[in-house]
Amino acid sequence: MTTAATLPDLEELRDRIAAAETVVPVGGRTHWDVGGPAPIGVEVRAPAGVVSYDPAELTVTAGAGTTVADLAATLEDGGQECVLDPRDPAAATVGGTLASGLSGYRRLRYGSLRDRLLEVRFVTGDGRVVKGGGPTVKNVTGYDLPRLLVGSLGTIGVIVQVTLRCQPRPRHVTWAGTSGDPFEVRRRCFRPSCIAWDGGDTRVLLEGDPDDVAAELHAGGLTPGDRGPAWPDGPHRGRISVRPGRLCALADELGGVDGLRWVAEIGVGTVHVGADGPAPLAQARQAAEAAGGWLLREQGDGIDGFGAGLPNRQLMARIKTAFDPAGKLSPGRLPV
Amino acid sequence: MADLRAALGPDRARAEPLELALYQRDAGVDRGQAAAVCFPDTGDQLAAAVRIAARHDRPFVARGSGTGLAGGATPVGDPLVIVTTGLNRILEVDADERVAWVEPGVLNLDLSRAVHHLGLHYAPDPSSQQACTIGGNVATNAGGPHCLAAGVTAAHVLAVEVVLADGSVAMLGGLEPDAPGYDLRGCFVGSEGTMGVSGRIAVRLTPNPPAVRTLLLDFSTIEAAAATVSGIIAAGIVPAALEMMDAEITRAVEDFVGAGYPRDAAAVLLVELDGLPAGVEAQVEAVRRVGHEHGARTVRVAADDAERALLWKGRKSAFGAIARIAPDYYLHDAVVPRTKLVDVLRQVYAIAAEYDLTMMNVFHAGDGNLHPLIVFDQRTPGVWERVHAAGDAILRACVDAGGVLSGEHGIGLEKRDAMPLVFTPDDLDAQARLRDAFDPSGRANPEKILPSGSRCGELQRVPAGAWI
DSSP states (O other): EEOOOOOOEEEEEEEHHHHHHEEEEESSTTTTSSSOOOOOOOOEOOOSSSSEEEEEGGGEEEETTTTTHHHHOOOOTTTOOOOOOOOOOOOBBBBHHHHHHHOOTHHHOOOGGGGEEEEEEEOOOTTEEEEEEEESOOSSSOOOOOHHHHTTTTTEEEEEEEEEEEEESEEEEEEEESSSSHHHHHHHOOOOEEEESSSOOOOEEEEEHHHHHHHHHHHHHHOOOOOOOOOSSEEEEEEEEOOGGGGGHHHHHHTTTTOOOOEEEETTTEEEEEEESSSHHHHHHHHHHHHEEEEEEEEESSSOOOOOOOTHHHHHHHHHHHHOOOOOOTSSSOOO | HHHHHHHHOOOEEEEEEHHHHSSOOOSSOOOOOOOOOOOOSSSSHHHHHHHHHHHTTTTTTESSSSSSSTTOOOOSSSOOEEOOOOOOOOEEEEEEEEEEETTTSSBHHHHHHHHHGEEEOOOOOOOOTOOBBHHHHHHHHHHOTHHEEEEOOOGTEEEEEETTTSEEEEEOOOOOOOOSSOOHHHHHTTTTTTSSEEEEEEEOOEOOOOOEEEEEEEESSSSHHHHHHHHHHHHHOOOOOEEEEEHHHHHHHHHHHOOOOOOOEEEEEEEEESHHHHHHHHHHHHHHHHHHHHSEEEEEESSSSHHHHHHHHHHHHHHHHHHGGGEEEEEEOOOOOOOHHHHHHHHHHHHHHTTTTTEEEEEEEGGGOEEEEEEETTTTTTHHHHHHHHHOOOOOOOOHTTOBSSSSOTTTTTTTTGGGOOOOOOHHHHHHHHHHHTTTOBSTTOOOOOOTTTTTTOOOOOOOOOOO
């Protein structure tokens, strides 16, 4: 069991937030372009450091400013992990990853990023500390504020401390590949962690008992090899969210966009897209919306954060106003 | 009533005293009084009922089968009760996307049965799954034995089409992996009917595991059983289910079902492991080893599906079995950190002794979700006062150990006034803001979850007969 001193006194942070006209929570700046444009204002940071970790509880409590890599190092000592999987774990903070709401590449097996967060403490725009959720792995005590905070892009409160669900590390991990039909891999394998497809090559992540992994390789017609997928890079990036059943049709459209690199998560419905300029992303957004989905900007400029307006905008606006009546928390990040 | 009868048909809106009496309460103990009861048969009728309530500025309470134990469906404030059990159609099953659209009145187990031939099931499995509805499961964010590894309802609901309190219809979430903006779906699941009524629900279906093994371990002390629970987790195993039953309930169940539970055990553990065969077999051996290290007297591995089903029948019949002991029971629900299980159990037994009550424990040990069960005969003078006082003491012991008020039943009316035990006024204020943003009128299942005084500036008042 690790128990650091409790988090540093939040007094100063609370005062700064309460006094500021505009508050901009900052983590590792690795998700800085996600959604609407970054506002200009008083930048505030959450404390870093693991507060408590007991492997027998399968939970960990940490300051939101802890980097994902530092958290992982602590959990490794207990033979565990917390599935956050941001692109840049060395720089990304736990709080920033949660606030951006981007689920990692192992979602197919482990579910959404939102399923990780058990308890959250955040500072409101008027400088109060609020706790939502609870520290136990199972809890229905009151309204689910943790789920509201995940993906809220700093517009509800400044996340300062979180309790997260952990899990035992798998005994064996391997990437494998095939040039065959990725949808067939999904039907044949019981519980792959990721099936990534770029239109030609399929890369599959298998985790578990070595004998089971071997059996899954066989069942899926996969060739082992430690190479993971080439996630699209470039100064302009985004992610498409579409019904998983529409990926095949959408892939045809994306294949016709000049200069667009993409990798789809089969069974999930996320398509990671990247390009050297904004135009291919704008075209990818059109294709996504035509397929009933949408594209979130993750990096670059030239296209806006969300494209078509948010659904249930009035309801979201009421929530935003209820938590931040002064409109001082990350204004513009979410178009509500 | 005239509006309701016009919109739903004359038989689908009732206000006779007998009908109203039937809907005074759920499976918990709190009673209320409905002004009228209606039984919509279609989504349009459901929305019409909510709109009629809005037009007449009347509160409304939606309910499924009424298996809730926290008074979440108890009518308060002279409301219209909307019974969703007629909305029981499975609308669409997409085996390839592993998604089903259902109406809120579909019974939990009926869904799993309907998709069984596709090699799929709906993972959350409350013990009441033969009777409880998916809509009710969404309202309470229901759990169940298999939620240890699979996660509770919130992890399995993709989208909910909701009738908000003003009668408007909103689709929260979607079949896409992410919806832009706030996670409204996540806010709605577990809101106990205070944010609106679900009209259609899209749930995730889970592939049936290729291998399943069920083990029964028995112990001569409850401490040894609890230590085994920690040992299993420490060995890097998260079983599909990990249930504990104490001596009293084990005997009661064995007398009732004849599942072959050892009648002289101080505690038994029911452990289910599932997944791919090699990993499952390795885990069976690991659980066997951990059990023996902690003094398990026997480790029985179910040989076939029939034996597995029998072992589970014992567990899931626990609440039927206690009817043979005393006519009434009061079931608690609280969660403590796993590592505090032994400590808290010891306190729970001491509390039962102090109040001279018969107590049994059958619970989801793997996630620390305690279900102390007090059995009694309410004809005994003064027994209710002791039952309530003991319940209050148990809840405080759980909170003192760092636990929470409810793991899967919800807060409802029963635990509403205990909320300040775990939340500060600022915490409760934030929750009230979220609730009010969904329902500014406050007419959706009023007086539930949040104690009065939760909103800043509201007068603090402690209701008579409350938990505090």
